[in-house]
Amino acid sequence: MSIRVSLAGATGWAGSALALAISRSSDISLVSAVSRTHAKRNLGDVLGEPLLNCPVYAIAEEALTHPCDVFFEFTKPDVAKSNVLTALQHGAHVVIGTSGLTDADFAEIASAAEKHQKAVLAVGNFAITVVLLQKFAEIAARYIPQWEIIDYASDKKIDAPSGTVRELAHRLSAVRPSELTVPLEQTQGVVETRGARMNDSQVHSIRLPGYTISAEIIFGMPDQKLTLRHDSGSSAEPYVDGALLAIRKVSKLVGLHRGLDNVLDL
């Protein structure tokens, strides 16, 4: 039996790469898609892929009239939470790729997932190299108490910090808080230049033309530094394999889980 997926954001940069990969897979099928611009069209016609026969709807509520096993959220932060809550009400498991959801959003999603006894797998970055960066950073944080995180992206990225960096800060908070030698309130000058305190990490977001998306974490100890950095290229291909894996595995979970390593044996 193939896994039936409803894909919100199927015509976007990331969603279209995933839709095309699903069309080539033998165990996953797309039953509906969401995009306002291409509503009422066939996704296969929109993406130029004859193998894809899938109706497009303007809103998730309509797309979810087609029964699905997994709802995949790949749109924008302003609609993502409501799409996810709607999907849970319709009895679907959910994979979230969209960035920009806050910890408060995740708390609401977690309680809805528990209430409906469904799984939500939220992944700030589906690339295997990012999953490894997260793991290496968690190990480093066990031994090195001070670090700061830098998030680089193009000037057009509307959310900050990136989903990758939000997830990284969230995960490190489970290891320990990053220590500050000079507390922020004792900073002389402009305290904002020290970045934002998120989940007990200092986070700095840079948005400039010329960047695609990168995440860097610098661990500092007296007279030594460790830098872990991930750079994404311009194609959405690195995310596709991780997204397919999340679709295949999400139904094994219950409740909210953050990070692809929840379905990887690392």
Ligand SMILES: NC(=O)c1ccc[n+]([C@@H]2O[C@H](COP(=O)([O-])OP(=O)(O)OC[C@H]3O[C@@H](n4cnc5c(N)ncnc54)[C@H](OP(=O)(O)O)[C@@H]3O)[C@@H](O)[C@H]2O)c1
């Ligand atoms: N987790 C990861 O590994 C990963 C990887 C890549 C991207 N992302 C994140 O995924 C999200 C999408 O990125 P992208 O670059 O693919 O964006 P994009 O190219 O702008 O595509 C957005 C998609 O969502 C649809 N959409 C946007 N607003 C909508 C709304 N209000 N209602 C219904 N559909 C809507 C768009 O179609 P219409 O405009 O026609 O509605 C389009 O299909 C972003 O948050 C990005 O940061 C995450």
